[in-house]
Amino acid sequence: MNQRLKLTDIIALGFMLFAFFLGAGNIIFPPLAGQLAGQNLLPSMGGFLLTAVGLPLSGIIAVAIAGGSWEHLTKDLPKKVSTIMASLIFIIIGPAFAAPRTGLVAYEMAVKPLIHAPSSTTLAIFSVVFFAIAMFFSWSRGRLIDMIGKLLTPVLFLCLAILAVSVFIAPQGDIMPAQQAYATAPFTTGFFEGYNTMDTFASLMFGILVVEGLRSKGITEEKATTKYLISAALIAAAGLAFVYISLFYLGATSFSIAAGSDNGGEILSIYIQALFGNYGQFVLSVIVTLACLTTAIGLLSSVSDYFSGITRLSYHYWVVIIGVICAIVANVGLSQLISLSVPVLFALYPVAIALVILAFVRNKLPNPTLSYRVVLLVSLMFALIDAAKIVGLDVSFFNFLPLFSDGMGWVLPTLATLLAMFFVGSSDESLLEEETA
Known part of the structure; x- marks a missing residue:
């Protein structure tokens, strides 16, 4: 049996993994961190990249070394402990926190600014539509590489590349002195900010999902699976680092136009409006919607795949169950969801x-x-x-x-x-x- 992938499939695999990672927290946290870090940009960014890129990359490689499954990764633990640990992680990255957050961020940053009179009703309607689309793409696990890696991610990456180039060519202000904790402990503060992306959790699960994608392409041998999984991880890590560096620099040069902003989403919105004028909100909406949607698809797929393996319900039943729960939880509100997730993350x-x-x-x-x-x-x-x-x-x-x-x-x-x-x-x-x- 042929155990080789075409170069386009390898790139698509890496793009799919990159898109799974690049979601809500990856977009809303770096701009605010960059603004607060100011002249301490480099150490702050270094700490953030360590937890938000280095650890997820290590997580994917760990999955590859362990044989591509959660069972192999935790084979030295009692089975019940392994199951409880995996279930908690899947609940956190699934219906409890991370997945609903993708819908919330997409609404707050991509849709709400376009609505004349936003309300809890518009949020509820958007949540249903958003997670219905995520369920549609999650329905066929075997086509994830083609749908995400070859269809959605190239559009997302092109938009992000245009934004990154624009930020470095036309920064909207000077870099100011560091503020708050970034003034005294920039590296460790950036390190903890990377926690909020939840990507180390997700890496353990997305790695397993990539293995499923490889099997759909006919890659079943352990050596080939490990090689292509690590290749995908390196592509995804390079993409994430590229995005984070540009968003940190965006935040660091945003003080003159977005001082006093409460969150990174607001900073990003103001900055893009300044860069692209009347088209700014459209650019932002495309980037945020695609980023959040691809991550939601990855989370729904991985969580449903896991719970279908330990219960009698099929994968498709779990896609519906998790999708409905996410749509409900998304109506809690972004600030409340983030505040609830922090203790669990720690x-x-x-x-x-x-x-x-x-x-x-x-x-x-x-x-x-x-x-x-x-x-x-x-x-x-x-x-x-x-x-x-x-x-x-x-x-x-x-x-x-x-x-x-x-x-x-x-x-x-x-x-x-x-x-x-x-x-x-x-x-x-x-x-x-x-x-x-």
Whole structure:
């Protein structure tokens, strides 16, 4: 059997993955971060790129190394724990937060400015239409590469390229001094801003979806699957970095025309209006709608694929169920949705990061089973403490932890535990299996 893809299919695969990642948070967070970072643009952008590009790229590669499935990625964990972890992540990136946010951002930035009298009714109507379209494209998993990678993404990328070139050729202001946390801790602040894209979560799931796409093209051998999955990840990462850098610079040069803006969506809207005049809102609407729609399609497809695998309901039933829930949740409102998602992100993001790191070093660990269980448990425990601080609970007892004040109290305990696992012999694995039997 032929295990080779044409160059156009490889590019389409990378474009599809890029489009899946480039959604709501990827557009609304960088402009505001760039404006606040000001003259600290480079370190802030570096921190953001680390979590918003580097970690998702690592996540895709981890999926490839692990064999292209969630089961292979978490084979050293108890099956129930693996299922609960995957279900929580899929719920977060699916109907609870990320997927509804794509519809909300598309409405707020692409449709609302064009409506004379926007209301909760117009939001409800748009949510139904938006997620109905997403369900339509999600219906056939085998055609995702052709529909997304060869149809929607090239249009999206062309619009983004035009915007990026315009921003660098005709910046709308000078770069001002850094503000707020970006003035004192630009790198770590940018690092946490990258959390909000949720792309490390999504990478673990989108990687599996790409594997399904490869199978539809006749690629079934593990070596070929790994090669093309990594190729797609590199294309997607390059595209994301290109977009983020241009949006950060857009934000950094926006102060004179968009000072005091509450969010990156508002900054982006004002900036594009200044660049393109009367056509500005049309350009913005096309970019935002396509970006949010392609991500919604990826999320619906991956979430439905997972839950159809662990339940008796078919993939198509789950597409409808998840799509309807997303349309309902989208009416909660953008600000409320983001505020609800932050504590959950702080609790589970470190676990996803630890899982990615473990996938890279698994073959070097004397006792992978024990290592996975202990390292992930430690990362979760300390991440929950960071999350508790976010919601306002008094956790000052843990101030002695390095990086705790920056919301990274989990880092040192997790790394220390991981290093310790390199000195735990295989004999301990037999003991663990006896105790858990």
